[in-house]
Amino acid sequence: MQAPRPHDLLFARDPGAFACAGARPDWFDAGAPLVVRREATPPGMVAVGARGLHRNERCPGYLPVAAIAAILTPRMLAQQAHATHADFPCIAALRTLAPRLDALDVDWGPAGGAGYWLACGLPVLRATSDLDLLxxxxxxxxAATLAALAKLQDGQPCRIDIQVDTGAGGFAFAEYVRGGRVLLKTDAGARLVADPWEAA
Structure with missing residues (x-):
């Protein structure tokens, strides 16, 4: 099993192995996947977060690596999107954009609500949901790849939010396109950098 990376979704062998930071919320679903977070952890542990059906239902915590039963990466979820026939605008946009992203020969996939929905089917999507892409x-x-990514929003039925992961950190692609410094989120925290690739 590959090491989990930020935005991967994890299924636990034993839901009780998830250590929530604070009291476990009432909305916690033991069968739902956990989202890998960016945070430095001791060996054998991974920072994760639980999410509920609503945007305000989030709970950070930790999971032992040994308790991971399965990992779903955004790339794996992208392959599932071809077979779904949901009416949500964000999923329609995902199906439309998939061939264009595949043609760029980059590692990509849905994250956020769309990825979570594809992973478990829980009703987290709305007609107004954005499409989060990693x-x-x-x-x-x-430069041609960057230009192609910048054009993905054109003509789509929902807002497209692209997050770029350099391996050492993640940043919002829209910030990079605007120019100037970007907020790079790393395991050690967030910082403003002029070049997210050189900052690593």
């Missing part, structure tokens, strides 16, 4: 770019891509 693109893993360990090296600065060619």
């Amino acid at each position: 693109v893993r770019l360990p090296r600065r891509p060619a």
Whole structure:
């Protein structure tokens, strides 16, 4: 089993192994996946978060690596999107954009609510839901790739939010396109950087 990375979804062998930071909330679903977070942890542990059906239902915590039963990566969820026929605008956009993203030859996939819904089917999506996309770019891509990513929003039925993961941190692609410094989120916290690839 590969090491879990931020935005991966984990299923626990024993839901009781999830240590919530604070009291476990009433909305916690023991059968739902946990989302990998960015945070430095001791060996054998991974920072994760539980989510409920609503945006305000979030609970950070930790899971022993030994308790992981399965990992679903955004890339794996992208492959599932071809077979779904949901009416949500964000899923329609995902199906439309999939061939364009595949053509870029990058590691990509749905994150956020769309990815979570594809992983477990829980009713977290709305007609107004954004499409969160994760693109893993360990090296600065060619200018043509960046330009193609910047055009993904054009003509789509929902807002597209692209997060880029360099391997050492993650940042919002929209911030990078605007120019100037970007907020790079790392295991050690967030910081403003001029170049998210060189900052690693």
